[in-house]
Amino acid sequence: MLIRIKGAHIVDPANRRDEIGDLWIRDDTIVAAPQDGAQADETVDASGLIAMAGGIDIHSHIAGANVNTARLMLPEQHRAHARRPAETPLSKVGWTTFETGRLYAEMGFTTVVEPAVAPHNALHAHLELADTPIIDKAILAILGNDDFVLSLLRSGETSAIRDHIAWTLQSTRALGIKVVNAGGVAAFKDNIRSFSFDDVVPYYGVTSRAIVKALQRAVHEAGVPHPLHVHCNNLGLPGNFETALTTIASAEDLPLHLAHLQFYGYGKEGPQGFSSAAPQLAEAVNAAKNVTVDVGQLMFGQTVTISSDVLRQFSARGQARPKKYAIADGDSNGFGIVPYEYRAGSFHNAVQFAVGLELFLLINDPWRVFFTTDHPNGAPFTTYPEIFALLMDKDVRAEWASRLPADALAVTTLPSLTREYTLSEIATMTRAAPAKLLGLPNRGHLGAGARADVALYRPAKDIAQMFRAAARVYKDGELVVDEGEVTRTRYGRALHVTPVVEASMQRRMTEYYDERYGLPSDFMRVPQGAIGRPQPFEVVACRS
Amino acid sequence: MSLKNSVSAEATASIDGAPASLDEAAMAAARLLARSRQPLIAGLGADVGGARAAIALAERIGGVIEHMHSAALLRDLDCLRETGIMLTTPGEARVRANVVLLVGDGLTEAWPALNERLLRPPARPDGVDVARRIVWLAPAIDARIRGFEGNIEIWGAGRGATLAVNLAALRARVKNRRIASRQSARSELPLSALDALAATLKGARFGVAVWTAASLGALEIEMLHGLVRDLNETTRFSTLPLAEPDNSAGVLAAYGWTTGFPVRTGFGAGFPIHDPWRFDAERLVASGETDCVLWISAFEASPPAWRSAVNFIALCERRTQFAETPNVRITVGRPGVDHDAVMHSSDVGTLVAATASARSGAPSVAQALERIGACLEDASARPC
Numbered sequence: 001m002l003i004r005i006k007g008a009h010i011v012d013p014a015n016r017r018d019e020i021g022d023l024w025i026r027d028d029t030i031v032a033a034p035q036d037g038a039q040a041d042e043t044v045d046a047s048g049l050i051a052m053a054g055g056i057d058i059h060s061h062i063a064g065a066n067v068n069t070a071r072l073m074l075p076e077q078h079r080a081h082a083r084r085p086a087e088t089p090l091s092k093v094g095w096t097t098f099e100t101g102r103l104y105a106e107m108g109f110t111t112v113v114e115p116a117v118a119p120h121n122a123l124h125a126h127l128e129l130a131d132t133p134i135i136d137k138a139i140l141a142i143l144g145n146d147d148f149v150l151s152l153l154r155s156g157e158t159s160a161i162r163d164h165i166a167w168t169l170q171s172t173r174a175l176g177i178k179v180v181n182a183g184g185v186a187a188f189k190d191n192i193r194s195f196s197f198d199d200v201v202p203y204y205g206v207t208s209r210a211i212v213k214a215l216q217r218a219v220h221e222a223g224v225p226h227p228l229h230v231h232c233n234n235l236g237l238p239g240n241f242e243t244a245l246t247t248i249a250s251a252e253d254l255p256l257h258l259a260h261l262q263f264y265g266y267g268k269e270g271p272q273g274f275s276s277a278a279p280q281l282a283e284a285v286n287a288a289k290n291v292t293v294d295v296g297q298l299m300f301g302q303t304v305t306i307s308s309d310v311l312r313q314f315s316a317r318g319q320a321r322p323k324k325y326a327i328a329d330g331d332s333n334g335f336g337i338v339p340y341e342y343r344a345g346s347f348h349n350a351v352q353f354a355v356g357l358e359l360f361l362l363i364n365d366p367w368r369v370f371f372t373t374d375h376p377n378g379a380p381f382t383t384y385p386e387i388f389a390l391l392m393d394k395d396v397r398a399e400w401a402s403r404l405p406a407d408a409l410a411v412t413t414l415p416s417l418t419r420e421y422t423l424s425e426i427a428t429m430t431r432a433a434p435a436k437l438l439g440l441p442n443r444g445h446l447g448a449g450a451r452a453d454v455a456l457y458r459p460a461k462d463i464a465q466m467f468r469a470a471a472r473v474y475k476d477g478e479l480v481v482d483e484g485e486v487t488r489t490r491y492g493r494a495l496h497v498t499p500v501v502e503a504s505m506q507r508r509m510t511e512y513y514d515e516r517y518g519l520p521s522d523f524m525r526v527p528q529g530a531i532g533r534p535q536p537f538e539v540v541a542c543r544s
Numbered sequence: 545m546s547l548k549n550s551v552s553a554e555a556t557a558s559i560d561g562a563p564a565s566l567d568e569a570a571m572a573a574a575r576l577l578a579r580s581r582q583p584l585i586a587g588l589g590a591d592v593g594g595a596r597a598a599i600a601l602a603e604r605i606g607g608v609i610e611h612m613h614s615a616a617l618l619r620d621l622d623c624l625r626e627t628g629i630m631l632t633t634p635g636e637a638r639v640r641a642n643v644v645l646l647v648g649d650g651l652t653e654a655w656p657a658l659n660e661r662l663l664r665p666p667a668r669p670d671g672v673d674v675a676r677r678i679v680w681l682a683p684a685i686d687a688r689i690r691g692f693e694g695n696i697e698i699w700g701a702g703r704g705a706t707l708a709v710n711l712a713a714l715r716a717r718v719k720n721r722r723i724a725s726r727q728s729a730r731s732e733l734p735l736s737a738l739d740a741l742a743a744t745l746k747g748a749r750f751g752v753a754v755w756t757a758a759s760l761g762a763l764e765i766e767m768l769h770g771l772v773r774d775l776n777e778t779t780r781f782s783t784l785p786l787a788e789p790d791n792s793a794g795v796l797a798a799y800g801w802t803t804g805f806p807v808r809t810g811f812g813a814g815f816p817i818h819d820p821w822r823f824d825a826e827r828l829v830a831s832g833e834t835d836c837v838l839w840i841s842a843f844e845a846s847p848p849a850w851r852s853a854v855n856f857i858a859l860c861e862r863r864t865q866f867a868e869t870p871n872v873r874i875t876v877g878r879p880g881v882d883h884d885a886v887m888h889s890s891d892v893g894t895l896v897a898a899t900a901s902a903r904s905g906a907p908s909v910a911q912a913l914e915r916i917g918a919c920l921e922d923a924s925a926r927p928c
Contacts, residue, residue, distance in 0.1 A: 065894060068800045073624050075805055075818055095804045120635075123886065124895045127592065128801045147639075189640060189750060191780045314776075317628055326624055328631040329640075329782050517635050518661060523889070523896050530886050530897040532593055532910075 002026050003477065004040035007047035008456060011423045014053075014432035014445030018424050023051055025452040028476035032448040046456055049471050052427045053444050054110025054453030056434035059229075059259055059294050060375040061306050062100045062137070063114045063128035065121045066335040069326055070304050070376075071095060073337060076322075077302070101133035102486045103382055108455025108470040111434075111443060111495075115140045115178055115229060115259065116308045118332050122172035123526050129494050130531045134480050136492035136538070138438070140229055141172045142308055144179035144211045145186040146332035148512060150204040153214055160508075162218040166499035167509055169224065173496040173526045173537060175438060176226035177219050178259070180308040182211035184233050185333050188311040195311060196233050197246050208233055209250055220254050222499050223542035225439020227255035227292070232264055235312045239268040241277035248284050248291050257437065260296025260374040261285075265355035267411075272347055275411035278358035285363050292437055293363070294370035297356035297387050299379030300344045306376060308333040316340075342379070350408035354401075360391055361417045366428040367436070385464035391421040392463050439540055440495070452477035493538040556862070561869040566907065566915065573838070573857045573872045574919035580836035580855070582812065583607040586825040586848065589790035589841040591879035592886040592895060594909030595798040598840065601913050604920070608810040608834070610825035611795055612846065613788035616757040618820055619765055620785045621796075621806055629769045632752055632782035633893040638662055643748035643781075646680040647755040647768060648707065652690050654756035654786040655890045659692040662754070679744060681714075682707040699733060699741055706732045707760070711767040717742040718774055745771075751781040758788060787890050790843050791879070794888035794895055826850045842876045842909050859912050877906030 005023040012018075024031045024040070061067050077095065104112055117125040117139040129137045143149050143165065152160050165177055183206065184195030190202040197208045216228040232247050234240040244264035248256075258264075267277035285293055302321075307313050310327060313336020317325045321341045328334040342349045356378065363369040375381040389396045394417075401409055409415055421429075435444025442451045456472040469484025480488050506521075513521040528536060557569035564572070577583050585598050588611040602609045611617060623629050637644070638661055652658050663678055678696045680687075685701045700710045710733050716723045717738045733741070745751060753768055760768075768783065775781035787793040796806050803809055805818035821827070828834040829852050836855040839848055845863040858870040861878060879885030880898035885908070889896045907915070 063801070065797075068797055069624070071804050072621060072796070072800045072806055075625060097801045120633075120892060121894050123897055124797065127798075127886065127895065131596070131802060189636075189780060191749070320628070323628075324624075324626060325628045326631060327629075329633075329636055329780075331633050331635045334632070334636075516639055518638075519635075519891065523892055525897060527884075527897050529884060532596065 001042070001477070002034070002038065002040045004043045005046045005051060005454070005456070006043055007045065008049050008051035010051045010446060011427045012053065012446040013424050013428040014435070015447040017446070023446060023454065025454070025474065025477045028452050028478075030446055030448060030450045030452050030454075044472070049456045049458055050423065051446065052108065052455050052457070053431040053446050053450065054455055054473070054475065055108050055430045056111040056438070056440075056444055057104070057109055057372065057381065058113050058370050058434045058437060059115045059296075059372040060112050060381050061114060061116060061377070062112060062375070063097065063132060064117050064125035064139070066116065066306050066308065066337065068124075068128065069335065070306050070337045073324060073326060074304060074339060077304070097128050097131040098133060101135050105134040105473055105475070105481050105486055106469060106484055107384060107467060108457065108473050108481075109135065110453040110455075110473070110475050110492075111136045111138075111440070113138045113140060113175065113438070116142055116180065117172065117174065118142050118308065118330050118334070119168055119172050120331050120524050122174065122524055123530065126173060126494055126526050126531060126536070130491065130533050130536050133489045133491055134475055134486065136495060138175035138495040139172065140176045140178040140226075141168050141174035142178050142180055142333045143168060144182045144215055145184075147516070149211070149215070150183075150186060150201060150206060153206040153210060154204045158214050158218075160505070161214050162221045163502045163505040165215070165218050165222050165224070166501045167505045169497050169499055170501050171522075171524050171526070173494060175495050175497055175540060176224055176229055177215060178229040178231065179212060179215050180231040180333050181233050181235070181311055182208040182215075182230075184208065184311045185309065188314065189329055193311070193315070197243055197250070212247065213250060216251065216254055216256055223544065224497055224499065225540065225543060226437060227257050229257045229259055231259050231309060235263045235309055236266075236316065238266050238274045240264050240266055241281050244281055245284050248288050251288065251291055253290055255290050255292070258291065258293045260372065260378065261293040261359055262296040262298060262352065262356035262378065263374070265359060266351070270411035271407065274348055274351055276351055276355045276358060276413065278355045279362060279413055282359055282362035285368065286365070289368075292368045292370065293359070294372040294374075295356050295359050296372055296374035296378045297360070298342055298349065298352045299373065299383040299386065300342045300349065300353070301379065302339075302341045303376045303380060304337060304339040306335065306337050308335055310334045310336050312336070313338050344403055345405065347405055347408045350404040351411060353404070354409060354412035354414040357390060357397065358412060358414055358417065360421075361419045366421075366425040367433045369429060370434060370437070371429045385466075385468040388426060388467045389463035392426065394418050394420055396463070439543075491533055493536060495538050495540050497540050497542050499542050557872070557874045559872055566874065566912075569872050569874050570912070570915040571919045573874070573916045574922075576836050576855045576857060576871060577605055577838065577916070578920055580605070582828070582834045583836045583838065584610065584825055584828050584834040585838045585840065586610045587612045587840045587846070588795050588807065589843045589846065590795065590909040591791060591842070592794045592798050594840065594842065594879070594913070595795040596802065597910040597913040599799060599802050601917055603811045604917065606812045606814070608812070608823045608828065609799065609807055610823060611792055611807040612790060612841070612848070613758070613792045614807050614820075614824070616788050617792050617796060617807065619757040619760070619762045622762060623766055623769050627766060627769055628773055630772050630776060630782045632784055634661060634784060634891055635893065637752040637754070637782075637784050640750045641752040642676055643744060643751035644676060644678045645745065645751060645753040646678065646683070646696075647753060648682050648759040648764075649684050649687065650756045650759040651754065651786065654758060654788070657891055658754075659689050661891060663689060663692050663694060677744060679741065681741075682710065699737060708764050708767065710738075711764055711771065714738050714741060715767060715771040715774060718746060718771060745775055745781065746779060748775070748779055748781060751775065751779070753781070753783045754786065756786040756788070787888055790841070790846070791887045794886070797888070797895065829854065840909055842879055859909055862906075874912050875906060876909050876912055877904060879908070882906045883908045
């Protein structure tokens with residue numbers, strides 16, 4: 001099957017294309033225009049449409065035990081979702097696995113990473129991802145608050161951490177490694193209620209800094225393309241920008257990814273002791289070329305916060321709206337689920353909203369700042385179209401700002417920022433850069449050899465409308481969305497790396513699980529046959 | 545893998561008590577379901593694959609999904625939906641707890657490995673040995689944990705009727721609140737006992753409360769969560785509500801991600817509606833609102849606890865005996881025994897992949913349901 005998409009405005013920053021041209025798709029792959037004069041089996045007139053590679057979301061909590069507990073906690077949000085018209089806030093929550101795949105595809109996203117899976121829960125997460133249609137997906141496995149890694153650090157066996165990472169990635173079929181409030185979650189089990197970068201985990205005698213640095217180096221040495229994905233300490237607290245600055249400084253020259261930086265962009269200035277520190281953070285990110293960040297933009301409305309930062313979520317339980325929560329001490333990280341409603345009239349929430357936009361606008365390299373809401377923690381992913389509009393049009397920002405408390409805006413720089421993202425910068429941030437960050441050479445671009453994941457958008461004065469409903473979306477060369485509606489449901493694959501596992505580490509894990517837990521070490525395995533769909537996985541190469 | 549290749553000729557099925565082939569039985573079941581105005585899929589003792597298939601079928605035929613342990617399941621779930629709760633895993637409880645608070649009866653029935661996995665002297669994951677205190681509130685008189693030789697401090701043994709009162713009084717004392725003078729009922733704890741128990745709980749470094757919702761009332765469970773919430777103001781305490789049998793936690797999980805709701809959800813409106821009263825299987829049968837029941841019990845030979853006068857299709861463990869002969873009966877394999885399966889593990893606290901321990905050709909629940917589904921389109925016309 002040869003498809004010619006004719007006369008589109010091709011926005012493909014990875015290949016430095018920003019021009020009117022044709023795209024050719026043969027089966028599931030993008031190919032060069034045939035030189036032999038071969039005729040397309042199908043020609044799509046795309047004149048007037050914008051063509052980008054399928055979007056890639058590097059950090060969105062869409063599946064697994066934590067997310068599923070939130071679904072079961074909040075039946076009222078589903079009911080609202082099922083029955084209400086599009087304008088109501090609750091209808092923004094894509095709540096089942098099926099809805100998640102559908103809503104992402106309709107926005108032109110074709111690959112999504114669930115970034116927080118405790119190794120023991122990997123099978124559960126993969127089963128949910130298998131029931132998430134259309135998009136490809138991946139998980140990041142969480143380490144760093146678990147007894148095994150902490151014990152290795154305590155005994156100074158830092159070299160074994162690389163082998164343990166390889167074993168974990170193999171067992172859980174993950175694409176990378178994340179650490180969440182390194183050491184803080186373990187310390188909370190010992191009744192410690194606040195934990196910073198140089199605090200010491202009881203008994204193990206290691207600091208958060210030591211954990212992050214050891215994991216960062218081990219991930220790099222294991223050849224895993226995606227650098228260590230870090231959720232810092234002190235999320236949400238006034239003055240926590242210093243925690244993020246310290247973490248950035250600690251990275252030295254190795255790659256490091258900081259998740260949802262907006263939640264660390266807070267100073268203590270102003271009448272309420274809460275202010276934007278986004279300029280300082282942006283300056284640090286601009287200077288540290290080895291560091292990447294995603295934003296975790298906040299948008300107003302009802303949502304639910306789902307985090308493996310058990311300590312933080314426990315501290316936030318009093319702010320639950322509606323008033324219910326679940327806090328779970330897990331075998332490694334556990335979870336905390338706290339429903340929350342961000343209000344435009346709230347001083348704090350308005351500052352948080354501004355901090356996210358400031359980070360987007362003040363970090364000058366779209367290859368190193370990633371587009372996320374930390375779904376659903378800052379906002380449901382279905383708010384992405386509105387955020388694109390906020391980034392691309394300063395008048396839209398001014399209109400939003402006019403509805404926010406003036407004293408909140410006064411402790412930010414948002415009103416002074418005039419930058420407008422270009423389409424090419426949007427495509428870099430949501431396509432080209434994520435593919436590079438995750439090590440997916442055949443995604444995120446439209447050059448020959450790329451996987452034929454293509455989104456066509458119809459330009460509109462209302463930028464949000466353009467991104468909300470893609471004119472057409474192809475997944476692996478197959479038309480799946482037409483005029484903003486899913487027309488074909490197919491199932492994608494979960495991407496994972498398979499670094500070499502030393503036999504000695506396998507033996508060691510067998511002994512460890514037997515001794516400590518009385519369990520076979522393979523209880524967390526994810527056999528292909530258990531998934532219940534054909535070819536559920538795709539291997540991503542490690543650096544050799 | 546297609547069903548015809550993987551299911552052996554040993555598969556047994558019957559129609560109105562007369563032996564039939566699997567295909568004939570599937571066709572007969574499909575005819576009953578296609579004719580039904582309100583089908584009910586109940587029991588649902590199935591692996592995760594079976595649950596996914598049951599949900600897909602229910603969605604297709606506008607059916608209701610119910611689980612045989614829904615009542616207990618929903619008593620625990622209601623606290624998640626209405627209040628703040630603390631949870632932990634069996635593994636974390638095993639390696640970390642220095643106080644274990646057992647509450648009520650039925651614990652070893654719900655988790656046969658309780659003694660071996662949780663009660664034996666632990667070592668902390670960080671290598672510090674912990675003296676573990678085991679406190680048992682409101683067991684039956686003279687209750688024992690099978691095979692456990694260690695010391696258990698038993699409080700308020702007797703009939704369960706006063707557990708709610710004891711829990712409320714205990715919670716009050718944990719918060720240093722005054723309580724009314726105690727009544728004389730034998731199982732009601734005196735102030736001195738309450739204070740001793742409260743001191744034990746407050747002195748825990750990491751405590752874990754363990755119960756099965758099968759034995760406790762909704763208010764008792766809610767009070768336990770409140771007690772644990774209060775304890776966390778000063779120390780660390782969590783809960784380990786034991787999973788109900790027949791993979792109910794696994795079925796609940798699958799139901800959560802596919803529909804957003806737990807069991808007792810109906811698809812009659814064309815989208816899922818969850819209503820714990822309206823979609824209670826026993827009520828649907830007794831009221832005549834359902835005219836066709838598809839009963840699934842693959843783990844145990846469990847017939848429904850209620851009698852049904854309506855059309856009845858059974859996908860059941862081979863020894864199951866029903867009060868009335870089912871219209872259609874298909875013997876299915878035991879998940880993890882006859883075939884590979886994904887199930888919730890009480891030992892791990894999450895879903896695990898189990899390899900068949902005595903592989904046979906008996907169809908899985910998913911295979912049987914997919915066979916029925918394949919017949920549905922033809923169900924009103926010709927044999928499948």
